[in-house]
Amino acid sequence: MKLKAFIIIGLLLYPLGNLQASSSDIIFTEIMYDLAGTDDKHEWVEIYNASTAAIVINDDWRFYDGTAHLLNIIQGEAILAPRGVAVIADDATTFLNNHPGFNGLLLDSVVKLSNDGEEIKLSLDDGSNWIAQVTYAVSSGANGDGKTLELINEQWQAGEINGTPGQYSGENSCNCQPEEINNDPIVPPPPPTPPEPISADIKIVINELCADPAGNDEEQEFIELYNVGTDSANLIGWRLQDESGTSFTLQTNLAAGGYLVVYRLQSKITLNNTTPEKVYLYDQSSKLIDSVSYEKSENLSYSRQENNEWQWVDKITPNAVNMGETIPQPSIVKIAVNVDEYYVQQKIRFNVDDEVINQDGGHYAWQWGDGQTSEGPTAEHQYNQPNSYIVKLIITDQDNKVVHESTREIKVVEQLVPECVQAAVLNSREDTKDINQQWLTISEVRDLTSSRVVTVKGIVVAPANGVSKKTFYLAEVSLAGEINLDQGLPVYFGEATINIAVGDLVLVTGQYKKTTTTAKINIKQQADITKVASRQLPRPMVLASGEVTEELINGLVVVTGELVQKKGANWIIDDGSGQIRLALASSANLKWPSGKIGDQVTAQGIVGKTASGLRVIIYQANNIEIRESEIIASTQEQKEVSIPNSRGGGVLDYFGYGLGAIGLGVLSVAAKLKMM
Structure with a gap:
């Protein structure tokens, strides 16, 4: 079942409350990392609760093998008993096939262990703190012979063929003593303060941008850096990056007082001309050193001035001191809408902020991109055809001088007619694979008080392995064909190969399970899913x-x-x-x-x-x-x-x-x- 935090009232012999385990409470005790044959789906690790208190398992648990992974409970309750053992397996079904007598606590995750040795870790708080960690080595044994590494007398050594999962007791094995339990929550340190773009110990700055030269953009567009310090700077490993994520890694030194011009042909960074852009400079440790942004560029140089302010000037000066006459630019205002995608014939309200309205009090001209125009600080418009439209706002003063302007792209799509949805779903409750088994809506399933086999109707909103491993998510489709995205249900498919896509309308037959905190459907095979149709999802609330x-x-x-x-x-x-x-x-x-x-x-x-x-x-x-x-x-x-x-x-x-x-x-x- 999917991990959730809850209190198990019936287990009174376990002193609950140790939700924040200390660094010695849980330890790794056995590692299956390199089998005689294929490793895929066969790798697993064993963990041991060395404390005298039970530890509740919840969604914040993470297993780390180079990447942090979620865990799902396959067998047992959501609690690690005092002096208790659990196995974390890459594939629970394969593990149980290899160890048919195992009846202990089994967690399913992603366990991809290096045959050359690596560090593995366990976190109980979503990766904020790693309370169990160990680095295993090939020199300890169990490499390629079907044995596991076992913790014996505080030493890692080769154990038995196929291992002894669930049998660790701590006796004659580990002299770890549990620390005094601290039930106070672990409070992570506050996030670090972002660095200022320029500080006393940072000497490299972005100095000039040429985004829209008069000639060929690809050949003449550039980003210029300047070393304002008195010492040469090693820029190897530093990188430039634009708003789209395109980056270029530097491999050079920059002399004191020197310039470095990086042309587009070299960096592949394409600076925007008519839409907002931002350029970042990071050092070799990915620390932000400087950044600069602009709204649009028109055959000018965007240059850092002596007072560290940026201005558009009429002279482009690569590898030289910035100079030229400042060219005033109309200020940019934001066109305010709720989202960027709407339906055909949906009435959309556009406006600007009150500060601009009160300050300028001029003329507001809207160009909707479909040949239509409007006037006023607030305007409404609707589109009759699906397309992408560029909305432009121009604000002029009493002298007809442009003082503000802005553009924004709006996407308009076809409406999803309700009848289409109603025709796409099976509105007859008897029209299922089993004439004696009626399908239920997600709301009806969630109201059930006990586990049972059910058939539920829904639309896929999150793909397989999207939110969590071996799981996809459905949203409710009502009897009337209405899609309620805020009412959802996870479907766990284990080792089955599932072929579904977001927007698929489906009937799913499986074992319904409900705990105090969540509910889900477990299925075994693709045949448990009947695809009815595919539809575009509505927008979430x-x-x-x-x-x-x-x-x-x-x-x-x-x-x-x-x-x-x-x-x-x-x-x-x-x-x-x-x-x-x-x-x-x-x-x-x-x-x-x-x-x-x-x-x-x-x-x-x-x-x-x-x-x-x-x-x-x-x-x-x-x-x-x-x-x-x-x-x-x-x-x-x-x-x-x-x-x-x-x-x-x-x-x-x-x-x-x-x-x-x-x-x-x-x-x-x-x-x-x-x-x-």
């Missing part, structure tokens, strides 16, 4: 950070807020309504994008819960957006968030604009991210 509740566990949501803390492997955001934790799905092998405290974060993911509370699990790289400063406004009707009563939303929520004649009314509009 947009929530304030404090609006994520337990009723949304396993649901797909979008959440927004300000980045207030980087805590271990997680980010915490807050828009003033309450904090919510963001986590990256370990099975997706993602990395956090560049972001700093105070940035605005928008993230899409599955709601989960661990011992440390609710979180939104991000499982795709384009499911998170970072904005240094963005003005957020709404469509004509701002989203209505009423979590307990949100079941009537889903697909139908997105048809209020333009389908009023059908009687659907104006319902919720949610955001679909345009990601970095």
